[in-house]
Amino acid sequence: MxxxxxxxxxxxxxxxxxxxxxxxxxxxxxxxxxxxxxxxxxxxxxxxxxxxxxxxxxxxxxxxxxxxxxxxxxxxxxxxxxxxxSSAYDHALKQLESAGKTFACACTRRQLGDGPYPGTCRNGVATGLVGRSTRVKVDSAEIGFDDLLQGRHHQQLVRDVGDYIIKRADGLYAYHLAVVVDDAAxxxxxxxxxxDLLDSTPRQIYLQRLxxxxxxxxxxxxxxxxxxxxxxxxxxxxxxxxxxxxxxxxxxxxxxxxxxxxxxxxxxxxxxxxxxxxxxxxxxxxxxxxxxxxx
Ligand SMILES: [Zn+2]
CATH class of the missing domain: 3.40.50.620 (HUPs)
Structure with missing residues (x-):
């Protein structure tokens, strides 16, 4: 039984x-x-x-x-x-855009290397460049959660990650946005x-909040x-x-x-x-x- x-x-x-x-x-x-x-x-x-x-x-x-x-x-x-x-992801992206939480980014992965995004395009892409991916603006709030097995885990997104991509240069939605929209739906x-996904969780919680x-x-x-x-x-x-x-x-x-x-x-x-x-x-x-x- x-x-x-x-x-x-x-x-x-x-x-x-x-x-x-x-x-x-x-x-x-x-x-x-x-x-x-x-x-x-x-x-x-x-x-x-x-x-x-x-x-x-x-x-x-x-x-x-x-x-x-x-x-x-x-x-x-x-x-x-x-x-x-994709229409549900479009809708979420529009919601973030209308809240002023996104910006277009023209940087390539090679330009950026590893490490947190330095904010290059946050206030507009440089003259002559075209923003192809979309990033969400993060802030200095500490995002924490209590994992049932791993215990307390937290990140300060601005320090640890930087503004991150939610729609890629090739037009595809990033995992963080899609997973948050679908888990909620x-x-x-x-x-x-x-x-291995522990470190990505604060980025997802941040999107849930926005x-x-x-x-x-x-x-x-x-x-x-x-x-x-x-x-x-x-x-x-x-x-x-x-x-x-x-x-x-x-x-x-x-x-x-x-x-x-x-x-x-x-x-x-x-x-x-x-x-x-x-x-x-x-x-x-x-x-x-x-x-x-x-x-
Ligand atoms: Zn950029």
């Missing part, structure tokens, strides 16, 4: 970008967000973050969704696709995702590292999970998440494994430190 209560207001989500098939690291993130939602009887949505066509790989969205289903991670409602959401109450949107709760879980200590990712060509061994993938993911799956699960069906995982899910055991794991 799973301890699902139907009355929960919890809404969580898994939001992969379709740059390659589901690998073990993304399976861990999917499972953690799924279990966090299901263990309190909440909803769990899947959103394909396909706002960056140049980085996408043909067939990756379908492969990710198939892999989730093979793992038994069935989402609620329709899959969301960011590629259909879907009524997401808590975001469970990899700790747009008058609620800030969800955040839980940044450890990410799976490869033997070189680098996050498993589609960019580092992490091996896709084998959809024919979903039981093994689930058990290995539960081990990574420090849920101590008992040996008897090895002989159980996929759905029995998931039922155990939902009933015994303990987010506080997950810990905060990313680590190497060879599944």
């Amino acid at each position: 799973s301890k699902v209560q139907a009355s929960s207001d919890y809404i969580g989500r898994f939001a992969p970008s379709p740059t390659g098939p589901l690998h073990f690291g993304s399976a861990v993130a999917a499972l953690a967000s799924f279990l966090q939602a299901r263990s309190c009887g909440g909803k769990w949505f899947v959103r394909i973050e396909d706002i960056d066509p140049p980085r996408e790989r043909v067939g990756a969205s379908a492969a990710i969704l198939d892999a989730l289903l093979e793992l038994g991670l069935k989402w609620d409602g329709e899959v969301r696709y960011q590629r259909y959401r 879907d009524g997401i109450t808590e975001i469970v995702r990899g700790v 747009l008058g949107l609620d800030t969800p709760k955040y839980v940044h879980i450890p990410v799976v590292l490869n033997q070189s200590g680098v996050k498993l990712s589609k960019q580092t060509e992490a091996t896709p999970i084998d959809p024919t061994s979903s039981r093994r993938v689930l058990i290995e993911a539960l081990k990574f998440l420090q849920q101590a799956p008992p040996p008897k699960l090895n002989d159980q069906t996929r759905d029995e494994i998931l039922e155990w995982a939902v009933a015994n899910w303990d987010i506080s055991s997950v810990g905060k430190v990313s680590r190497v794991y060879a599944a």
Whole structure:
């Protein structure tokens, strides 16, 4: 018996970008967000973050969704696709523009290098140049939040980041704007995702405030590292999970998440494994430190 209560207001989500098939690291993130939602009887949505066509790989969205289903991670409602959401992003951009919070920027990445944006175009682009990207103006307020696993995290955007891009020179919306608009539209109450995104959270909270949107709760879980200590990712060509061994993938993911799956699960069906995982899910055991794991 799973301890699902139907009355929960919890809404969580898994939001992969379709740059390659589901690998073990993304399976861990999917499972953690799924279990966090299901263990309190909440909803769990899947959103394909396909706002960056140049980085996408043909067939990756379908492969990710198939892999989730093979793992038994069935989402609620329709899959969301960011590629259909540009009018919502246009609307948010207009709202920021009318509030005087944006400016056009003509700088190239090479000109700027690393480090916070120095404010070059804040008061207008230099004569003869054309502003191609759009940045949001930040201020000196400290943006902080309490992460369920990572604890208190804060940034002063003007010092740590500078004015940041919300619409790119190639006309595509930046992740920060899109994710904030979509999380609000879907009524997401808590975001469970990899700790590699911890540092981007204050930028998203800042946009939520400017747009008058609620800030969800955040839980940044450890990410799976490869033997070189680098996050498993589609960019580092992490091996896709084998959809024919979903039981093994689930058990290995539960081990990574420090849920101590008992040996008897090895002989159980996929759905029995998931039922155990939902009933015994303990987010506080997950810990905060990313680590190497060879599944
Ligand atoms: Zn600039």
